[in-house]
Amino acid sequence: MQARICTAMIVGMAMTVLAAVGVSAAFAPPAHATQVVTDIAYAPAQPVGSRGHMLDLYLPSTGITPRPLLIWHTGSAWTSDDGKAGADAIADIFNPLGFAVAGVSVRSSAQAIFPAQVHDIKAAIRWLRANAATYQLDPNRFAIMGDSSGGWLTEMATLSGGVAALEGTVGTTGVSSAVQVGLAFYSPTDFLQMNAQNLPTGGLDHDSPASPESLLVGCPIQTCPATVAQANPMTYVDSNDPPLLFLHGQADFLVPHGQSVLLYNRIKAQCGDATFVSVPGADHMMPQIMDPAQYGMQTVRTTTDCTETVSTGTLNPTWPNFATFLRTGLKMGTSxxxxxxxxxxxxxxxxxxxxxxxxxxxxxxxxxxxxxxxxxxxxxxxxxxxxxxxxxxxxxxxxxxxxxxxxxxxxxxxxxxxxxxxxxxxxxxxxxxxxxxxx
Incomplete structure (x- = not known):
């Protein structure tokens, strides 16, 4: 599909989307001019007419070139092929900091079952790296971020670098699909344990044949554990993974908080590099994860090189702190x-x-x-x-x-x-x- 290029001032509409992804007006920087390239086909549409193989690029008008890139995917319980939606709001935050932002869509579970979604995100990363010179992107500084199933996609991309079975043959091949740092919000990490981790007040029946997880893998999850294991971010953890920051609310009704506990413990056991921010009282929503009323109460666990630190009230979930984490992972320095x-x-x-x-x-x-x-x-x-x-x-x-x-x-x-x-x-x-x- 032909790309559409325009120059835009991201203003009122972006502020509406900012609220949808948890960015208050207090966090949003002033509107800025940016080049927007929309509906880039990083691979042919599958099925024809679908949106799962498209991405949008938001390029800052100032700053260092080649630019670091932040890839964004909006969660939908794998039901949407328009995961690039909301990237304009993320760009409104990160473009002024010199980051290019790519909103990436992948196929829905109704269009293709796992591992199609991972094949797609890796194809998009390969396309972006292959075309880095055209858009003045730094191919050695790719970050990825997403929420819910977008957080799952973030963790899969961050943790499964070098896993040949997940590369696929979609779109551009022969280019690295690696990212250098990841940031995920309330992601599922081990499908088979989700029901057991539901809140005492209830939660989704993840074992149902109609659950988002079962629809993703194409079978009721408890009947196909080998397939499910391949779809779990937990499976791919090792000590060579890039740094990962993930956040989860302790009152999450849709994806149990324990999913992030499992992932953190696995990364710690593998001597990996992770920061886990556990937010009391927060449900499955970025505005609640980032609510200033919770600042100072979150538990922050960090593990690096088999050394763990645990603190309370540090690393408030703010966009400036997220930017600092991404800069650190991309080796851009912080002061x-x-x-x-x-x-x-x-x-x-x-x-x-x-x-x-x-x-x-x-x-x-x-x-x-x-x-x-x-x-x-x-x-x-x-x-x-x-x-x-x-x-x-x-x-x-x-x-x-x-x-x-x-x-x-x-x-x-x-x-x-x-x-x-x-x-x-x-x-x-x-x-x-x-x-x-x-x-």
């Missing part, structure tokens, strides 16, 4: 400091910039940006590639200096012309993170 110095001549000056990584995770690839207050014009640079448009400057690493470990620094310099005052730029950013100024 920075910039030292700036100049030496003046007659109508010219030289400048030096030192970027220090003050975060706890490496920065792998960086772009520093700032805005002049006068008529400064850069004429040459070293240890960087500089682009200047008007008063805005973008300085990208030169390759050999792309890595900045925690506590480490990289420097670059430039020559420029100027008339009149030559004030220090008011603000420097690195990878869309505002840096502090060194004294």
């Amino acid at each position: 920075c400091e910039v030292a700036y110095a100049t030496a003046a001549g007659s109508g010219t000056f030289t400048g030096s910039v030192t970027i220090r990584n003050t975060g706890t995770t490496p920065i792998q690839g960086w772009t520093a940006t700032w805005t002049w207050s006068g008529n400064q014009q850069i004429t040459s640079a070293w240890n960087t590639t500089v682009t200047q448009t008007g008063v805005r400057v973008s300085a990208r690493d030169a390759g050999h200096n792309s890595f900045i470990g925690p506590g480490s620094s990289q420097s670059f310099g430039f020559s420029a012309t100027v008339t009149g005052t030559n004030a220090i730029p008011a603000q420097f950013s690195v990878n869309n993170i505002v840096c502090t100024r060194a004294a």
